Amino acid sequence: MAIATRPARPVERPQALPKHHFWGAIGKFVRTKPLGAAGAAIIVLMALTAVCADLIAPYDVYEINQQLQFTPPSLAHWLGTDEFGRDVLTRIIYGARIALFIGLVSSFLGATGGAVIGVFSAYLGGKTDLWIQRLMDILLAFPLLVLALAIVTVLGRSIPNLIVAIAIPVIPRTARIVRASALTAKENVYVEAARAVGSSHLRVMWRHIVPNVMAPFLIVLTAQLGSAILTEASLSFLGLGTAEPTPSWGLMLSGGAPMYAEKAPWLAIFPGLAISLAVFGFNLFGDSLRDALDPKLRHRT
């Protein structure tokens, strides 16, 4: 006897998102959060500049040109030249690369480290949590720049050391926020269920806690990125970061700029503007991201 097999109901095929949906989402973001969109635009501009530096830079970043020393902004040199005759615009473009690279790597390292500590601390609870939090408090007691300064002084000047020095202060700041979310996530019933079924601690943390802390993690990451860029500029300014002739924005501010401020004010203005814009962009975007993903976090530091 043939049994007719027919599906009880027509199977619904999952529909691919229509293309305009993606642009629609962007459009919605721009309309509802114009400041955040502006911040995002700045970030994208900076990233493009950093990536395409070799293509868009009008001149060589290291070439010293005696005839061109101290030329004010002009058509040939939009942002003028410095005391060595090097094009300021070119150096700002390459500076974006250094700022982004160091900023990204150090904040990513720090935030990831902090997130791991935060999740572990929240999940394990009890005495472990207590001790870890006290350790985080000690690190938090130092202002960010002071801690970074101390670390670079001990480790010595080099780009890897700089990245470590900027990453370390980010750890406690991330840990604290991630831990708060992790504590909430821990209370969910499915976590208990997973443990009951026999999942290992690591598996539970990875599969059930971590996805719930991604939102705060991303928010802190973007916020710390702006801060990391500022810290790198500050350390270079203080003479503990990158060294001349590397084109770091902070270094440009500390090098000839104060000495030649009367003769060539553009040497200080443009790197300063670049730093301000970068930090501003990340802060704006980070704020809007936070609002979009988790309005509850609005009142946390």
Added chain:
Amino acid sequence: MRGFKKSMWLLAIVILTGLWAVSPALAEDKPHYGGVLRVALAGDPPSLDMHQEQTFMVTIPMSTVYNTLVMFDPHQYPKIIGDLAQAWTVSEDGMTWTFTLHQGVKFHDGSELTSADVKASWDKIVFPPEGVVSTRKSLYQMVKSIEAPERYTVVFRLHYPAASFLSMLAHPANFIYAKKYLDQDINWYKTHAMGTGPFKLQEYVRGASLEFKRNPDYWKKGLPYLDGAKYFIIPDTGARAKSVRAERTDVEFRGFAPVEVEAITAQMGDKVTAAHSGQPAHWGIAINVDKKPFDDARVRQALSLALDRYEMVKTLGPLTGLDTIAGPMPPGTPWTLSPEELQTLPGFGKDHEANLREAKRLLAEAGYPNGFQTVLTNRAVKLPYIDFGVYVVSAWKKIGVEAEHKLEESATWSKSRVTRDFELLVDPFGFAAEGDPDEVMVKFTSSSPSNWGRFKDPVVDQLFERQKVERDAQKRAQLVHDMQKRVMDQAWEIVGLWWTRVEVRSARIHNYEPLPSHWMNRRLEDVWLSAR
């Protein structure tokens, strides 16, 4: 009669008015007691013992506390006059020098200075015991022994009749210390200041200031005129210049870049005097020949060829004061290499494109067709160290040599030099006495403590040995020329540029002229300040 009386009164008034107007001007020429000289100083002295240090940060403040045996006359350089020495005689063969000391010279602690103190101080400089540094001891390689046969007599016996001996003796770093304290602890003077000089150290606040006050019992009667001197430690060049402009300090004793000098004189006009006092120092690059690939002369020559000195001088001159091209011996002397001689040496030829090609060819021949990576260790002082380093690092990129510009704080950089913890090192060298070849060229001999790269070239050593005993001036000059050419041809050291020192001082400072070296004329014993 009435008319006569009136005109007499008028005459009297005119004369009195004239005298009143003229007398302050007359008074200016007469030394005036009082006032504290305020000096802007670039950094903390690493220690207070000049014998063991190499930086102006010690010489400039500490020279006020001590006397030397002989000195360069601050008003008639390069004449040498006695300081603690009242007179001296030389034997016929030039090998024995006998100095008679002034009597009744008191140290700040009240004890009298005798020949024993002079001998103890000079023994420390020329024959330093274990654990004591004396980087200038090579200047005194002609000294066989120092004796103190009588209370006020010191005798120097030499190995050979050196033409440069008196000049070396007059070097400003040769402070005379008290034997009593050297016997207690040979390093006592690193942390204490106690001499026979016109000023006493009153207070030293690290990172802030050194304050000296007048020694009322100074053995040169009537001196000093000043009540004291205060040295403000201001590491930032811009801030130092601003302190002079704002009249918070009266003088900066090392030198400012032309850009700063312009700004200061434009703002202050007659209130300051800017003096181009000379060219005491040269910036070059020392090469650690024990690190590959620097043992290969071709690599060293390539590094020198890549630097276009003629362009460098135009770029760095206005920024840093590095504005003169010459060989290792200072410009303007019979020892100076002529432009024609210079142009035959690697890196000093006028055709820079040809030099670059030659450099790349040499590197390829030595096995580095694509260049190599290295580290240039430099001192974290903007002028002219950092700017010089930036120029050099940028220039080397053109031949494929990627040098990491490693900046170190002064104390660390000093240590890196001594322990040879470098591949390439920005190396200032110069003179603080007269610029005699014995003072300047000794650095390139294989046994010199300041031969940081530790290269050993027997040709160079031999030429030095011959010139130091040569009494015929022309023959000696030829030997010195040959020695310079050999050093530069082998590129044992990369010669850079000479620095013109421009000292800016307040017009209130009298009886003082800057001498070529910023180490000289720092005792301030006969300097006076006019009222504001």
